[in-house]
Every structure is written in structure tokens, then in C-alpha cells.
Amino acid sequence: MSYQSIIDFLNQYLTLTKEEQELVKTHSLVKEYSKGTVLLRQGEVANECYMVLKGCIRAYHVKDGNEETTEIYTENHPFTPASYITREPSKISVVCEEDCVLSLGSMEKTQEMLLKMPRLGEMAHLIGSDLMAKQQLQMIDFKSLSPVERYQKLIETRPELIQRVKQYHLASYLGIKPETLSRIRKKLLNTSGIS
Amino acid sequence: MSYQSIIDFLNQYLTLTKEEQELVKTHSLVKEYSKGTVLLRQGEVANECYMVLKGCIRAYHVKDGNEETTEIYTENHPFTPASYITREPSKISVVCEEDCVLSLGSMEKTQEMLLKMPRLGEMAHLIGSDLMAKQQLQMIDFKSLSPVERYQKLIETRPELIQRVKQYHLASYLGIKPETLSRIRKKLLNTSGIS
Numbered sequence: 001m002s003y004q005s006i007i008d009f010l011n012q013y014l015t016l017t018k019e020e021q022e023l024v025k026t027h028s029l030v031k032e033y034s035k036g037t038v039l040l041r042q043g044e045v046a047n048e049c050y051m052v053l054k055g056c057i058r059a060y061h062v063k064d065g066n067e068e069t070t071e072i073y074t075e076n077h078p079f080t081p082a083s084y085i086t087r088e089p090s091k092i093s094v095v096c097e098e099d100c101v102l103s104l105g106s107m108e109k110t111q112e113m114l115l116k117m118p119r120l121g122e123m124a125h126l127i128g129s130d131l132m133a134k135q136q137l138q139m140i141d142f143k144s145l146s147p148v149e150r151y152q153k154l155i156e157t158r159p160e161l162i163q164r165v166k167q168y169h170l171a172s173y174l175g176i177k178p179e180t181l182s183r184i185r186k187k188l189l190n191t192s193g194i195s
Numbered sequence: 196m197s198y199q200s201i202i203d204f205l206n207q208y209l210t211l212t213k214e215e216q217e218l219v220k221t222h223s224l225v226k227e228y229s230k231g232t233v234l235l236r237q238g239e240v241a242n243e244c245y246m247v248l249k250g251c252i253r254a255y256h257v258k259d260g261n262e263e264t265t266e267i268y269t270e271n272h273p274f275t276p277a278s279y280i281t282r283e284p285s286k287i288s289v290v291c292e293e294d295c296v297l298s299l300g301s302m303e304k305t306q307e308m309l310l311k312m313p314r315l316g317e318m319a320h321l322i323g324s325d326l327m328a329k330q331q332l333q334m335i336d337f338k339s340l341s342p343v344e345r346y347q348k349l350i351e352t353r354p355e356l357i358q359r360v361k362q363y364h365l366a367s368y369l370g371i372k373p374e375t376l377s378r379i380r381k382k383l384l385n386t387s388g389i390s
Contacts, residue, residue, distance in 0.1 A: 061335050061338070061339045063339050068335075068338050068339045070331075070334060070335050070338060070339075080324070080327070080328075081331075082327075082328035082329075082331040082332050082335075083328075085324045085325060085327070085328040086325075086328050086332075091332060091335050092335060121316050121317055121320060122316055124320050125316060125319050125320040125323060128320060128323040128324055128327055129275070129280045129323055130280060130281075131327055132275070132277075132280070132323055132326055132327045132330065133275075133277035133278075133279075133280040133281050134277075135327065135330045135331065135334065136265075136276075136277040136330065137277050137281075137286060138334070139265060139330065139333070139334055139337070140256050140263075140265050140277075140286050140287060142334070142337070142338075143256070143263050143265060143337075143370055144256045144258050144263045144265075175338055
């Protein structure tokens with residue numbers, strides 16, 4: 001099942017041949033992690049990138065003892081920490097918010113696969129461009145939407161997060177105070193039945 | 196001179212051979228634009244990506260008649276609007292803040308060059324990864340720094356913007372109100388002589 005998710009994800013970009021699918025299967029490193037496992041610590045250099053096959057991981061930055069949630073990833077979301085690319089100490093920690101099954105990528109594995117499957121380079125570029133565009137759009141939303149609109153957009157696009165992630169992490173992810181998020185939820189519940 | 200900037204930029208990622216440098220020269224489309232030229236309009240699909248060789252371009256999103264500045268690019272900064280990748284209507288407009296010399300990229304040109312210089316794919320992936328990491332770090336800063344810290348970081352990392360971009364665009368770029376930015380500048384000038 002796990003491998004099929006990886007193949008389905010890659011097939012969105014370029015349709016894999018049977019041989020390429022086999023190569024992905026034999027080269028994929030899939031691991032299970034318990035809820036609470038810290039995958040990367042702020043200040044360390046990241047040696048792995050992830051794709052969530054099952055569960056939920058959360059990236060956060062600690063400043064003056066406070067956690068700022070910068071990203072939340074669930075099933076079929078890939079995540080490459082900036083530190084994996086820059087080779088500088090990570091500005092974020094990454095933690096499993098639930099029991100997780102993750103596909104792990106590393107520089108060595110990627111190099112090895114690139115030699116056997118040169119099209120992977122083109123695919124990596126397509127995936128990277130796609131992620132870059134998504135990040136850019138996310139930044140535009142973050143800057144231009146009001147707190148209420150940001151929460152409404154979350155309900156529309158990623159409703160599962162509301163059940164799966166603690167409310168104060170969600171508030172921090174949306175860049176609003178937990179008490180403001182409570183007020184917004186109450187107000188939306190009263191006016192439209194949505195919370 | 197213009198071409199050399201493009202080659203210097205690419206050489207940061209992979210050192211180009213003489214032949215590859217020639218290919219870049221003959222395939223580069225370099226154009227001049229007057230201050231105020233709109234390169235892309237919100238709602239249109241972007242067919243070009245840019246590298247600033249001279250001048251300054253600004254990306255902004257209009258909402259309820261207000262401009263939110265999302266990005267500002269000066270010399271040697273590449274910029275690929277999300278719409279160029281997603282092929283969906285752009286959420287931003289792009290305007291020349293000064294008279295500009297830009298190198299323009301398009302899908303057709305890229306395909307043409309890829310055929311003649313397959314290493315360009317690897318290079319595009321490296322550049323894309325680098326930009327993705329930068330965007331991610333920018334988002335972390337935007338979320339975790341206070342308005343004063345955001346302005347201080349701008350002074351440290353991109354001091355030229357203070358002279359080149361109108362203060363209300365800078366304020367919007369930093370996600371703070373123009374009057375707050377004025378107050379911050381006055382306070383920093385009084386305490387440290389920095390404005």
C-alpha cells in the first residue's frame with residue numbers, strides 16, 4: 001500500500017514505466033514512527049526529506065520559549081526542510097503529531113536513483129517547481145487574508161487538520177492568537193453552523 | 196555585461212563549459228523596460244519568468260482596492276510567478292519599480308535549451324531547490340519575527356531596498372502598517388542612528 005502511494009504521487013508528474021515503478025519500490029525507505037517522535041531538531045542539519053504516507057508531521061520554530069508552527073503535513077504531502085538544501089542548521093524542528101508512516105529521502109539515495117533513472121531529475125524539477133508555486137501562493141494568502149479568511153480557507157482546503165491538530169498549534173500555523181481562533185470558531189458556529 | 200550576469204548566476208550552481216556559456220548567450224532574451232511597466236497582471240496566466248539584470252521589480256496582490264506587496268526583486272534575483280508553473284490565473288501583478296533590464300524565460304525557450312544542454316535540467320532543479328529553501332526560510336522569518344525584527348533583518352540583508360522602494364510598499368512587504376514602520380524607523384534612529 002505504502003509504495004503505491006509513492007508511485008501515485010510521482011505519476012502525477014510523469015507516468016512511471018513498470019521498470020521505474022520497481023526501482024522506486026526497491027529504493028524507497030519506508031519507516032514507522034510513534035507519535036511524539038522528533039524527526040529533526042532546530043539547530044541540526046537535516047539529512048532527510050519526507051513524504052507522509054500515513055499520519056501527520058508538524059514543523060515549528062521555537063523563539064523565546066514559544067513554538068511557532070510553520071507547517072503541517074498529512075498524507076501524500078512531501079516536505080523538504082530548507083536545511084536539507086542549504087546544509088545550514090535548521091530553523092525548525094519536525095515532530096510526529098500522530099503515529100506515522102513516512103517515506104524518507106536522502107542525498108545518497110537520490111544520487112543512486114538518478115544514475116539508474118535519469119528521468120528522476122526532470123521529475124524532481126517538476127515536483128520542486130510545484131512546491132515552490134504552492135509556497136508562494138501560501139505566502140500571498142498569509143499576507144493578504146484576514147484571520148477569519150485564513151481559518152475559512154483552512155476549513156475549505158484542509159478540513160481534516162481541525163480534528164487532527166491541537167487548536168493552539170492551528171492558531172500559531174494561521175498566525176493568530178489561540179483566543180482569537182476560539183472567538184472566530186464560536187462566531188462561525190453561531191452564524192453558519194461551521195466551526 | 197548582461198549575459199555575464201546570467202552566466203555568473205548559473206555558475207553558482209554548476210560551472211558552465213565554454214559551449215554552454217555560448218548557448219546561454221544565444222538563447223537569452225534580454226529586454227529593457229521603463230519604470231511603471233506592468234509585466235504581469237493579476238488574473239492573467241504568466242508566460243514568462245524573470246531574472247533582474249538591472250533595476251527593481253515588485254510583485255503585489257490587490258484586495259479590496261489595497262495593494263499587498265508580496266515580493267521585491269533587485270539585481271541577480273530570479274523570479275518565477277506561481278502562475279507560470281500552475282497555469283492558473285495569477286494572484287499577483289508584477290511591475291517595474293525602476294527602469295529595468297530583465298532576462299526573460301519561457302517554456303518554449305527552456306525546452307529548446309534543454310534539448311541542446313541536458314545539464315540545464317539538473318541546474319534548474321538546483322536553482323528551484325535553492326529558491327524553495329529561501330521561500331521557506333522567509334515564511335519562518337515572517338511568522339516568527341516581530342515587526343521591529345523584520346525591519347532590522349531587512350536593513351541587514353537588503354539595505355538597498357530602503358532607498359529604492361517607497362516606504363508604504365516596504366511596510367506592506369514587511370506586513371506592517373506604514374505608520375508603524377515610521378515609528379520603528381524613528382525609534383531606531385534615536386537609539387542607534389540606524390533608520
